[in-house]
Amino acid sequence: MALSEFELIQRYFAHIVPSLQNISLGVGDDAALIHIDDNCELALSIDTQQTHTHFPEHAAPQDIAQRAFRCAISDLAAMGARPLCFTLALSLPEADEHWLENFSAGLTQVAQEFSCPLVGGDTTRGSLSITMQMQGSVEKGTAIKRSGAQAGDVIFVSGFLGGAAAYVELLRQGTPESEPVDHARELFHADYYQPLPCIALGRAIKQYATSAIDVSDGLLADLQHICDASGVKAILNVHSLPTRPELQETFTQQATTLALTGGDDYQLCFTVPEKYAHNVIKLGEDMECPLTVIGSITEAANGEAIITCLKQDGSILDISTLANTGYSHF
Amino acid sequence: MALSEFELIQRYFAHIVPSLQNISLGVGDDAALIHIDDNCELALSIDTQQTHTHFPEHAAPQDIAQRAFRCAISDLAAMGARPLCFTLALSLPEADEHWLENFSAGLTQVAQEFSCPLVGGDTTRGSLSITMQMQGSVEKGTAIKRSGAQAGDVIFVSGFLGGAAAYVELLRQGTPESEPVDHARELFHADYYQPLPCIALGRAIKQYATSAIDVSDGLLADLQHICDASGVKAILNVHSLPTRPELQETFTQQATTLALTGGDDYQLCFTVPEKYAHNVIKLGEDMECPLTVIGSITEAANGEAIITCLKQDGSILDISTLANTGYSHF
Numbered sequence: 001m002a003l004s005e006f007e008l009i010q011r012y013f014a015h016i017v018p019s020l021q022n023i024s025l026g027v028g029d030d031a032a033l034i035h036i037d038d039n040c041e042l043a044l045s046i047d048t049q050q051t052h053t054h055f056p057e058h059a060a061p062q063d064i065a066q067r068a069f070r071c072a073i074s075d076l077a078a079m080g081a082r083p084l085c086f087t088l089a090l091s092l093p094e095a096d097e098h099w100l101e102n103f104s105a106g107l108t109q110v111a112q113e114f115s116c117p118l119v120g121g122d123t124t125r126g127s128l129s130i131t132m133q134m135q136g137s138v139e140k141g142t143a144i145k146r147s148g149a150q151a152g153d154v155i156f157v158s159g160f161l162g163g164a165a166a167y168v169e170l171l172r173q174g175t176p177e178s179e180p181v182d183h184a185r186e187l188f189h190a191d192y193y194q195p196l197p198c199i200a201l202g203r204a205i206k207q208y209a210t211s212a213i214d215v216s217d218g219l220l221a222d223l224q225h226i227c228d229a230s231g232v233k234a235i236l237n238v239h240s241l242p243t244r245p246e247l248q249e250t251f252t253q254q255a256t257t258l259a260l261t262g263g264d265d266y267q268l269c270f271t272v273p274e275k276y277a278h279n280v281i282k283l284g285e286d287m288e289c290p291l292t293v294i295g296s297i298t299e300a301a302n303g304e305a306i307i308t309c310l311k312q313d314g315s316i317l318d319i320s321t322l323a324n325t326g327y328s329h330f
Numbered sequence: 331m332a333l334s335e336f337e338l339i340q341r342y343f344a345h346i347v348p349s350l351q352n353i354s355l356g357v358g359d360d361a362a363l364i365h366i367d368d369n370c371e372l373a374l375s376i377d378t379q380q381t382h383t384h385f386p387e388h389a390a391p392q393d394i395a396q397r398a399f400r401c402a403i404s405d406l407a408a409m410g411a412r413p414l415c416f417t418l419a420l421s422l423p424e425a426d427e428h429w430l431e432n433f434s435a436g437l438t439q440v441a442q443e444f445s446c447p448l449v450g451g452d453t454t455r456g457s458l459s460i461t462m463q464m465q466g467s468v469e470k471g472t473a474i475k476r477s478g479a480q481a482g483d484v485i486f487v488s489g490f491l492g493g494a495a496a497y498v499e500l501l502r503q504g505t506p507e508s509e510p511v512d513h514a515r516e517l518f519h520a521d522y523y524q525p526l527p528c529i530a531l532g533r534a535i536k537q538y539a540t541s542a543i544d545v546s547d548g549l550l551a552d553l554q555h556i557c558d559a560s561g562v563k564a565i566l567n568v569h570s571l572p573t574r575p576e577l578q579e580t581f582t583q584q585a586t587t588l589a590l591t592g593g594d595d596y597q598l599c600f601t602v603p604e605k606y607a608h609n610v611i612k613l614g615e616d617m618e619c620p621l622t623v624i625g626s627i628t629e630a631a632n633g634e635a636i637i638t639c640l641k642q643d644g645s646i647l648d649i650s651t652l653a654n655t656g657y658s659h660f
Contacts, residue, residue, distance in 0.1 A: 012434040032449035087376040104342040119362035
């Protein structure tokens with residue numbers, strides 16, 4: 001599209017939000033927040049996945065179901081919300097019973113894993129498209145928004161980056177799906193189809209984090225959303241980006257680009273005041289969840305909410321030269 | 331599809347609902363009900379509209395937006411819920427700015443009419459598809475479900491039936507959209523694209539109604555859902571069906587079929603214990619909302635939750651001979 005998704009939403013839809021008392025947070029964050037009672041807010045997030053854009057045409061129905069659910073629930077993780085339930089709008093070209101059985105099996109498994117039941121839906125005939133809306137709840141006033149990052153904060157990211165994009169890259173290079181699977185490919189496949197939404201982590205860091213986002217469009221794109229919403233600048237230490245050894249081995253030169261711009265990792269990127277950084281590191285150790293400090297937040301000089309990427313030798317990486325792998329089309 | 335939507339949902343999705351304390355009502359009613367606090371429940375309903383299935387390819391974007399919103403919010407009316415906010419997942423083949431401007435204008439207008447703001451969404455590239463989820467709230471334990479109808483209840487329907495189906499029928503007969511518009515066609519067009527979701531009516535009848543559904547698939551199909559969910563039988567007086575004079579004039583013989591099986595009217599069909607029928611009639615008069623008694627509920631002999639249609643002379647109309655116009659494809 002000529003317009004980015006972000007521009008399109010800002011221009012045509014962001015204003016359809018009359019200022020109502022019960023809307024705590026509208027269009028433009030990971031989830032909307034609705035005031036429910038004195039104790040709790042409802043977090044809502046809707047996500048669509050389509051053939052060719054979000055998965056290849058012949059992806060396994062279990063994988064499609066798992067991925068759609070995991071990507072959708074990840075927005076709740078980024079708000080520090082607890083999953084409540086989900087709804088499903090499913091568009092299908094035909095009612096293929098074998099496909100439906102496997103899709104249903106994948107969905108049942110992941111819904112049970114997150115104790116997040118399906119409560120309603122709609123089925124229509126059309127090209128394959130899966131829209132899920134996640135409902136979550138969060139203690140009033142404690143949700144982690146994109147807009148709270150401040151100069152002096154350190155930037156954390158969870159898990160490993162670039163694995164999902166590596167899978168997409170392997171497919172793009174034409175490695176057939178049926179080829180004998182090696183260890184790295186198996187890892188990247190799981191990174192892509194079975195990302196681990198950081199629900200528990202989001203709940204745990206809520207007390208320290210000033211902002212958070214889930215890495216769905218790619219680290220640079222998503223961190224940029226935090227910078228824009230918070231009106232701050234980010235310094236990113238490129239050599240600190242957490243990647244699997246398998247990513248370095250398989251892609252060498254390209255690994256950094258995949259980690260910076262590859263979407264679909266669904267890790268959490270969040271900011272924490274420096275004085276709490278050690279609490280967060282301790283928390284990650286206790287949860288056996290890898291957490292890495294990848295940079296810091298500074299004031300936006302002249303209001304420029306930009307990201308500066310530093311290489312290990314202190315020189316600046318020109319990010320305009322990176323091919324954007326953040327939005328995949330199969 | 332070989333499977334009906336209802337069968338498909340029952341077979342593959344109805345079980346993905348672990349029994350959780352906070353889910354008051356899951357898959358299979360107009361909306362799901364989520365327990366929020368001691369006073370209120372959240373009503374959730376998700377709906378998809380697609381080109382060719384729900385509107386013709388060149389329908390005006392304002393009309394598409396209005397219709398999608400009105401159809402989606404109608405499910406809240408059928409539960410007696412108050413609209414809270416909505417989300418939008420929009421799939422577009424291209425970012426046509428003229429189309430988007432008009433779609434946005436139509437959506438803004440109708441969202442304001444119902445004081446129901448857009449709080450979040452997702453846009454993807456693909457064939458045109460509009461999924462909206464409506465969030466509503468309802469006082470705890472007072473939502474009108476499909477399952478409460480009892481022998482001795484009378485059956486009401488609001489407004490007029492068959493108008494939306496008449497518009498679809500005119501298109502099917504090949505009357506060009508551009509033809510000089512006569513009064514009847516204008517009415518049917520409005521019935522189709524601008525149905526009037528009965529939010530206020532749903533709120534008002536809540537104290538009397540034992541069951542309710544909005545007429546989206548056609549009166550027979552939707553009343554059948556009430557019979558199935560409640561385990562009762564319905565006697566429908568076909569000569570009592572409320573239709574516009576214009577429907578009779580334009581379609582004569584076919585008018586009854588359109589009123590019985592034509593979907594997309596988004597009127598409320600609901601049941602009320604006989605002793606409260608006069609209260610409901612009074613209520614309709616006060617609200618200037620036409621309400622018609624169209625039949626009654628009896629016990630389901632041998633558990634057969636069927637509908638019997640009586641003609642004015644007391645003979646039975648064989649509904650198996652009616653062409654189903656309840657699910658339209660353009």
